[in-house]
Amino acid sequence: MNTHNKNYNRSNMRFIAALIRMKLSKMMTFRLSFFGAFFVDGSMFLIQVLFYQAIYSKVDSIGGWSTSEMIIFIGTFSLINALNMMIFFFGTNEIPNKIRNGDLDHYLTKPVNSLLRLSFESVDPGSIPLALASILLVLYGVKQVELEVTPQRFMAYFIIVLLMTLLWYDLQVITRSIPFFTISANNIARMGDTMLELCLKVPGTLFKGAFKVIFYFFLPYGIMATYPTELIVGKLSFPELIYGCFIVALFTAFTLWFWKLGLRHYKSASS
Amino acid sequence: MNIIETRNLTKTYQRFTKEPGLKGSIKSLFKREFTIKTAVSGFDLTVQEGEFLGLIGPNGAGKTTLVKMLTGIIAPSSGEISVAGYYPNRLENSFKQEYAVVMGQKSQLFFELSAADTFLLFKELYHIPEEEYRKNLDYFIKLFGVSDILDVQVRTLSLGERMKMELIVALLHNPKILFLDEPTIGLDAVAQKQIRQFLKEVNETKGTTIILTSHYMEDIKSLCKRCVVINGGIKLYDGDTDQLFANYQTHKKITISLEHDKTCSFLHEHVILEALPYKVTLLVKKEESQELLKDIFSRYDLNDISIEEEDIGNVVERIYTGKSEVKA
Numbered sequence: 001m002n003t004h005n006k007n008y009n010r011s012n013m014r015f016i017a018a019l020i021r022m023k024l025s026k027m028m029t030f031r032l033s034f035f036g037a038f039f040v041d042g043s044m045f046l047i048q049v050l051f052y053q054a055i056y057s058k059v060d061s062i063g064g065w066s067t068s069e070m071i072i073f074i075g076t077f078s079l080i081n082a083l084n085m086m087i088f089f090f091g092t093n094e095i096p097n098k099i100r101n102g103d104l105d106h107y108l109t110k111p112v113n114s115l116l117r118l119s120f121e122s123v124d125p126g127s128i129p130l131a132l133a134s135i136l137l138v139l140y141g142v143k144q145v146e147l148e149v150t151p152q153r154f155m156a157y158f159i160i161v162l163l164m165t166l167l168w169y170d171l172q173v174i175t176r177s178i179p180f181f182t183i184s185a186n187n188i189a190r191m192g193d194t195m196l197e198l199c200l201k202v203p204g205t206l207f208k209g210a211f212k213v214i215f216y217f218f219l220p221y222g223i224m225a226t227y228p229t230e231l232i233v234g235k236l237s238f239p240e241l242i243y244g245c246f247i248v249a250l251f252t253a254f255t256l257w258f259w260k261l262g263l264r265h266y267k268s269a270s271s
Numbered sequence: 272m273n274i275i276e277t278r279n280l281t282k283t284y285q286r287f288t289k290e291p292g293l294k295g296s297i298k299s300l301f302k303r304e305f306t307i308k309t310a311v312s313g314f315d316l317t318v319q320e321g322e323f324l325g326l327i328g329p330n331g332a333g334k335t336t337l338v339k340m341l342t343g344i345i346a347p348s349s350g351e352i353s354v355a356g357y358y359p360n361r362l363e364n365s366f367k368q369e370y371a372v373v374m375g376q377k378s379q380l381f382f383e384l385s386a387a388d389t390f391l392l393f394k395e396l397y398h399i400p401e402e403e404y405r406k407n408l409d410y411f412i413k414l415f416g417v418s419d420i421l422d423v424q425v426r427t428l429s430l431g432e433r434m435k436m437e438l439i440v441a442l443l444h445n446p447k448i449l450f451l452d453e454p455t456i457g458l459d460a461v462a463q464k465q466i467r468q469f470l471k472e473v474n475e476t477k478g479t480t481i482i483l484t485s486h487y488m489e490d491i492k493s494l495c496k497r498c499v500v501i502n503g504g505i506k507l508y509d510g511d512t513d514q515l516f517a518n519y520q521t522h523k524k525i526t527i528s529l530e531h532d533k534t535c536s537f538l539h540e541h542v543i544l545e546a547l548p549y550k551v552t553l554l555v556k557k558e559e560s561q562e563l564l565k566d567i568f569s570r571y572d573l574n575d576i577s578i579e580e581e582d583i584g585n586v587v588e589r590i591y592t593g594k595s596e597v598k599a
Binding site: 018019103109264268 | 284331335339342343344345346360362364365367368370371372374377379381383388391392394395396397398
């Protein structure tokens with residue numbers, strides 16, 4: 001990496017840190033909304049866990065997965081979801097509105113990557129308890145599995161969780177960038193969210209045939225929590241691990257290309 | 272040296288059209304119809320470094336589209352464009368360091384925080400070294416006289432105070448070019464005057480090239496030596512501002528409020544914009560206005576009188592049609 005790139009990345013990091021500081025200061029201006037966020041996200045997690053408990057307490061195994069493995073799966077998806085909410089969900093979710101209203105104008109005239117700014121400008125610390133609770137759920141599941149999990153495997157698990165969070169981000173940006181090309185794209189984003197919800201509830205191993213192709217390749221929501229879970233319980237094969245990394249790299253490259261293409265099609269809005 | 276150059280610059284948009292009613296909506300589901308709208312057509316423009324250029328025209332004339340192409344927000348459909356040596360729509364960060372844009376109707380400030388918070392963010396955004404940041408900030412705080420409201424929540428600032436902050440944010444990184452889109456919109460006369468003074472000072476002392484679009488004729492007349500008139504995406508005039516107004520702003524708008532309901536004998540000689548029992552608004556030829564005012568003061572008991580320049584829309588319309596007639 002040359003000096004110019006190093007300086008550029010360092011200043012980008014400083015900018016992101018400043019952006020996060022701003023967002024936190026903004027949230028703290030409204031005390032109720034600041035503390036309320038912790039309460040709302042915590043309650044959502046509790047509802048989610050109760051929901052899964054209601055479904056999975058009646059069966060011993062789903063798609064070859066034991067209850068303990070399902071606990072890890074739920075904890076993993078919840079963790080990826082919490083990271084998503086904490087970092088980029090609220091920023092990227094606003095992309096369609098910003099495209100339609102012409103609010104993207106300001107982002108394009110500033111010397112920082114517009115997608116980077118959008119992604120980090122609405123961080124939500126309210127999801128921190130959700131992330132911590134998810135980690136506890138994963139640890140509880142691991143204990144139940146009665147497998148010896150080495151620190152190296154935990155490390156690998158967290159790396160793949162981060163990779164899958166990036167994949168979630170990619171899919172979120174892609175579906176939210178469609179309004180660059182066609183104004184009414186709400187249904188596509190909604191369809192993506194519905195598929196995501198489905199994949200939140202069942203492990204990817206349940207998908208067969210065309211569904212497997214869809215949820216493992218075209219809209220790879222199916223691998224997001226499945227692969228990290230399989231990794232920590234020692235069921236993820238090496239080719240699957242490579243495939244997971246390949247899909248993340250492919251979708252990240254596509255997302256960046258799609259965003260750039262979208263910017264070239266951006267029409268702004270009349271003032 | 273030219274800092275902005277465009278040749279034959281054109282921007283066209285495709286616009287979806289449909290017949291009114293449900294039938295039209297159903298039809299449009301299966302057969303889409305589009306019309307092509309040319310927002311800017313064959314536009315040639317050169318701007319010298321340090322110039323203060325006014326860009327005027329009625330709503331939908333193509334001013335904002337032109338500014339959006341110059342700042343890289345949208346890509347031109349055809350033609351050549353160079354701003355500070357860059358092709359704007361490549362959106363290079365080094366290009367974005369060279370200019371700033373202030374849109375009167377779109378704020379860059381964080382409303383829930385203080386303006387000082389936004390300044391700090393922009394310091395990181397533009398990678399402004401600490402010393403330069405301090406120096407510039409002190410200069411602008413003094414120039415705009417805003418030291419006592421820096422730490423106040425932006426949403427509680429008046430529109431005029433907010434615009435001053437918008438300008439400081441935009442100028443902190445010493446841009447070579449400043450694009451201003453309606454900076455005085457909605458401001459009262461005092462705030463408008465202050466903003467104009469600041470802009471003049473910035474242009475003269477810092478040598479910043481300023482491109483100003485405004486509907487307020489006073490902005491253009493008092494700030495821009497040169498102005499460009501645009502309508503229907505076409506450049507209609509490019510030259511000396513005073514000359515433009517001398518040629519086309521031929522009338523004054525005079526409003527008189529009378530003490531008593533009285534028929535005014537001079538009405539039929541001028542274009543009447545409004546005639547109420549106690550109030551009359553007229554368009555009067557510039558050369559006749561002095562005589563008329565003398566007449567009014569000597570013959571009528573007045574409650575109030577105001578003399579304004581003609582609406583910019585009328586002037587631009589006259590330039591566009593090339594006719595000198597006056598419309599009520």
